Amino acid sequence: MRRVVLFGYRGTGKTGIGTVLARRLGVSFLDTDSLIEQQSGRTIPGIFREDGEERFRERERDAIAGLPLRDCVIGTGGGAVMDPVNMEHLRAGSVCVLLTADIATIERRLARAPRPPLTSLSSADEIREMIAHRRSQYAAAEDFCVDTSRTSTGEAADRILSLLKKGTVPAPKREAAYRWFAAGPLPAPELEDLASRLFGPGCDVQTRFLGVAGYPCGHSRSPLLFNRLFDRYHLNCHYTRFEDPSIETILRVARDIDAKGLSVTIPFKRDVMAHLDEIDDAARQVGAANTVVFACGSARGYNTDWLGIRKPLAGHAGARAVLLGAGGVAAAAAYALVDLDMEVTILNRTPAKAQALAEQSGCRWGGWDEFGRIDPDxxxxxxxxxxxxxxxxxxxxxxxxxxxxxxxxxxTPPVTPLIAAARKAGCETVTGTEIFIQQAREQFRLFFGIDVPDTVIQEILA
Known part of the structure; x- marks a missing residue:
């Protein structure tokens, strides 16, 4: 069997539920905090008090790296999700279950086994703040989610057993989703592969689905990249294309198959925001989301485009810049350039659109024909x-x-007509592939909590 890894804040029941679940599965239960205490000969509070949190996290990383790769149930410390190295080890070949509970329940449970506070806040406020701080990492850790607020350990273990056996998507919904994909432009080899994973002989109900949402999105290299990364990191996931003129339809199908996440491309980066439960600060300020993470029944939107743009251009901080275009990706670019203290002028063939984005982002604006007077760096x-x-x-x-x-x-293509002309003119160039690598790296971290080296992505895309 695959390993079952339980994540969640302290007091959500990882140890109690994990012990019962392991017994019913006939395997060992391993608690990472207990392993650290056994290996160090000290209690967790003692390690925190005497060595500090940084040293504890080093011990935790070592303990997690040494865990067996199969046939066990693992309970993790509440903060283990914050370390990408831990996530790489814990997610490999595992089914990951996030345990949640309401604040009052967690506070009541923790009162029975107190530990030194992590902040100067009250107990309830500390719990609320720490969960909020770890929210995106907990979402990245989740394959399945179980609320333990009103369940016994046995009931929660039964719920997990049912998820392992049946998954979350009944056969009729899988078949209906396939018919939708089959009616679209998905290439035959990709459609065949998807069919085998949705309802083919021996299909795995634990497989999680992700995809690129756009119209069109046949040009996207994300399916190639993400599916190769799933193989590399031993993730039981499949990435496909959600191509339709309606973002509402795409989101309905994604929810019907309990998708874990979507990469959102043209023309939906702005439109998708109206259909999300939560939006992170950067996406809200940019006014566009290119990443959707589904977790525990909620859809949260992020923008990783701006980070992908910012990193390769960080060495040009303070430059005089011209931004061509005023759509969703232009909004992310404006946000990144302003964050780098650049003097930005937005040009668009429809000046009113350039003006609207400029006013939103604090930039200058003009018509397309004004490029010559700016003399940008x-x-x-x-x-x-x-x-x-x-x-x-x-x-x-x-x-x-x-x-x-x-x-x-x-x-697409890797060397565009603009890049070819710029190189011929002797300009320094930054290609879209470089931007794509950085934003995809951030997307993967949001989806799974794993930090992929640039070189790995470069090798896959080469």
Whole structure:
């Protein structure tokens, strides 16, 4: 059997439920806190008090790295999810169950086994703040979610056993979802693979689904990248394409198959936000979400585009920049460039759209024909011009000067007409592939809590 790993805040029942679950499965229960105490000869509060949290986390990392790879149930410390190295070890070949409970229940349970406080807040406020701080990591840790507020340990263990055996998606919903995918443009090999995973002979009800949501999204390299990463990190997941003119339909199908997450692309990065339960601060300020994480019945939106843009351009902080375009990805680019203290002018063929984004992001704006008067240090293309099969460049060759740095957010093809022309002019260039690598790396962390090295993604996309 796959390992079953229980995550959750202290007091959600990991030890009690894990002990019962392991007994019913006929395997060992391993509690990482207990292992640390056995290996160190000291209690967890004692380690915190004498060595500090950093040393405790080192011991925790070592204990997790040494866990067996199968045939056991594992209970983790409440903060183990914060370390990407822990998540890489714990998620490999495992079914991950997030245990939750309401604040009052957790507070009552913790009162029976007190530990030194982690903050100066009251007990309830500390619980609330710590859970909020770890929220995205707990969501990344979840394959299945069980609320233990009003269950006994035995009832919660039974619920997990049912999830392991039956999953969360009944056969009729799987078949209906397949019919929707089959009616769309999904290539035959991808459709066959998806069918085998949804309801084919021996299909695994524990498999989690993710995908790119767009119209169109056939150009996306995300399915290739994510499915290779699932193999590399031994994740029981499958990534496909959700292509439809309606984001409402896409989200309905995603929920019907209990999808774990979506990468959102054109034209839905703004529209999707109206259908989410929560939106993180960056996505709210950008006004666009390119990542949706489903966890415990809730859909939370994030924006990783801006981080993908910011990292490769960090060395150009303070530059005079021109941003071409005013759509969802342009909003993320504006947010990143402003965060780098650049003097940004947004140009668009419809000046009113440039003005609207400029007012939202605190930038200057103008029409497309004003490029020549600005003399920028940096040019960022956030339009779709140059995306296959389009072979146009957003700028003429004579507008490019060797002193410029040119960044194209389009990544198919890897060398766009703009990048080719910029290189010919002697410009420094930043390709869309470089941006894609960084934003995909952040998406993977939001989906699974694992930090993938740039080099791994580069090898897959090469």
């Amino acid at each position: 940096l040019v960022v293309n956030a339009t779709s011009l140059g995306m296959q099969p389009d072979r146009r460049s957003p700028l003429r060759d004579d507008q490019l000067k060797k002193e410029m740095t040119v960044c194209d957010l389009v990544y």
